[in-house]
Amino acid sequence: MASNTPAIGSVLSSSNLAELMDRALTVSNPPQSLKDLPDELLLEVIDELDEADLCALGSTCKAFNNLVFPFFFAKHNIYSPFEGYISCFQVPEHSLRAIRCSLSAKNISTIRYYFNDGINRLVEEVEELQAVVKLTEVMTSFKADLRVPDYWGYRDARLLDQALLPRLTEKEWTKLYIGLLTAALTRGVEHAELSGGDSFLEYLQDRDEYMAENGNAAGPVSSFMERVLAKKSTRYFDGSFRFRSLFSQPKRSSWVTNVEQPSVAEDTVVQTNESSGKPPIPAVEELCKRLSKWMFPTNNKNSGLISSTAAYESGNHKVPIPHSSSRAKGFKFILSSGPEPRLQSLILHADMFFGVPSFQSWTTQLLSWCAPTLTYLELQFPKQPTQIWCKTFPELRLPSLIDFKGSCSRSVLEARIQGSDILSFLSKNPSIERITLERLQAPYKVWDLPRVKGSILPSLTEITAHPIYISWLLGTKKSCPKLQEVTLLTGYADVYPTFDYRDMDNALEDLLPHLHKLKVVGFHLNNDHIDLNVWLQSHIDADPNVSSLSRFTGTKCIRFNSRYYVGLIDDKTRLNLAAQFVGLFPNVEDLEFLKHPGALRGTTKYIPPVAEALRLYSPQLKTVKFNDYPPIDIANFGQP
Secondary structure (H helix, E strand, O other): OOOOOOOOOOOOOHHHHHHHHHHHHHOOOOOOOHHHOOHHHHHHHHHOOOHHHHHHHHOOOHHHHHHHHHHHHHHOOOEOHHHOEEEEEOOOOOHHHHHHHOOOHHHOOEEEEEOOOOHHHHHHHHHHHHHHHHHOOOOOEEEEEOHHHHHHHHHHHHHOOHHHOOOOOHHHHHHHHHHHHHHHHOOOOOEEEEEOOHHHHHHHHHHHHHHHHHOOOOOOOOHHHHHHHOOOOOOOOOOOOOOOOOOOOOOOOOOOOEOOOOOOOOOOOOOOOHHHOOOOOOOHHHHHHHHHHHHOOOOOOOOOOOOOOOOOOOOOOOOOOOOOOOOOOOOEOOOOOOOOOOOOEEEEEOOHHHHOHHHHHHHHHHHHHHOOOOOEEEEEOOOOOOHHHHHHHHHOOOOOOOEEEEEOOOOHHHOOOOHHHHHHHHHOOOOOOEEEEEOOOOOOOHHHOOOOOOOOOOOOOEEEEOHHHHHHHOOOOOOOOOOOEEEEEOOOOOOOOOOOHHHHHHHHHHOHHHOOOOOEEEEEOOOOOOOHHHHHHHHHHOOOOOOHHHHOOOOOEEEEEOOOOOOOOOOHHHHHHHHHHHHOOOOOOEEEEEOOOOOOOOOOOOHHHHHHHHHHHOOOOOEEEEOOOOOEEOOOOOOO
8 A cells, every 4th residue: 555545544635535536446456345445445434324334334244343343432432342341331322232243242241331311222222231241251240320211210201291102111121121130140240230220110110100090001012021021920040031132142052952943823913113114023934033043043154243233123122032832832941950150249229129029039039049159248228118128138148248238329317227127137147247337327326226135247357337336236245256447437417417426435435345456446427517626626635544545555547538528637727636636546557538538639738737737646656548549657758
């Protein structure tokens, strides 16, 4: 190629483009196909195509697959299927189809996907993502986030004419989403995070009630989903659950031992999408052939490529799939005992997983299935615990669990979790080593909680909770014999304008039996309560022989977590109070300011006054640490 030819990916001027076109047309061997064109021209052609056409072009052959999809992913900031992971936030339509059609899909091991709003778009993305999941060989990490559909369901969707929106009932959505989650978590996933979905589910529930009252229906009825929903009790993790998307291309499985050609009863009805003006759905016979080809592909050179036209459409994405029933006799399967669990970390940030019966059933089966391997569990407590929650959560037994975090994403006043439920759960899981109980409504006094009898949590080394919960769990000398780190949470100013710091003092007193092993004491300051300075001053003014802080002889580290709200180093008066407060711990060596709003990146002007105050009031300190920066040697800081 001539040296003056523009590089691949450069923007060609109209004169350069015309020159390349003339050269391509005047050579002795004119191009016979698009593949014969120079890369510069191909990129110009690709740049003019929309997302759907790009998927179609990239699916024609390996050469275009390797050319089109890297261009597609770079254009829309999709990172990065070619490196084994995808992270998608507010990506354009057809992005998941492009990932599915890319030859790199089978190598994806990490998925982080944030769903978009709208019923059509959301259903398409769930089915496309399930198809991508089934193409992967082994997945290690999976994240699904429904917070954007939540916002749409909470505000925008309710302003629309519901009769004009596609039909999607609560039960249909539950089955669809659970199908995706089951497919993903049974692919060898070790870390899973599932967020959002509550507001969208509430919208569907309200919409179902509205349609029932007004006798209206939105969108075409799906007999396929009705047949799926006809099963009264579904088992998700024993190998029997099979929810297949129409355009997925599952691999031949080892449990398929006898295959019959699918046949469909004569009275089977295939729905059309007349209202949309789209062409009718193919006949059942053609559909069966297509399904058979996908499920049991023949060996050919293009078997690795997937049709980009097999996309979700509101009128045909739920066509009846032939299966073994009285109306359609299909494939005979011999099922194994189920996939082997590898899940180690699970985060469930949505009320629906324990608040809605169908999701609760799935969640219970999930936790039972992965109990032997699960070491980290993070739950969002429901704002109003239902009877389902009260029967399920206290009875969970996870023998491998090491870390547990329970929190509520809404107002603390709404997190009405009973202490008896927490106590029952903790007593049944003695393997727990680290606990965080955050944003829970604390009772007025510790005696409002059920009495802790005997020794619980024998392996506990770290706990973060409201002082009342800490006093409660440490109520006996035998409780938590291995405790090494404690972080006390203050209340939230958006609910409680003031915080009773007497609860903090009572918790510090209850920690005295554990002093010989307690290495770290932390204070998690959720909001800047007006009496924080008064509490710090009260300990400074107290007689050293009376103050409980002077008895923390084994504590080596003090930690202040400010949640980016509470300033401890910005105000000189509070800085001096904090330095004197830390100095009351006789053997403390390290001080940490975590998530502090005053420790800004790119500047160190806040360090000299802090170091000066600590040298003056806490001479026993050796290092101080701000946020995620390396520790600073106080004695040598600022020395020539």
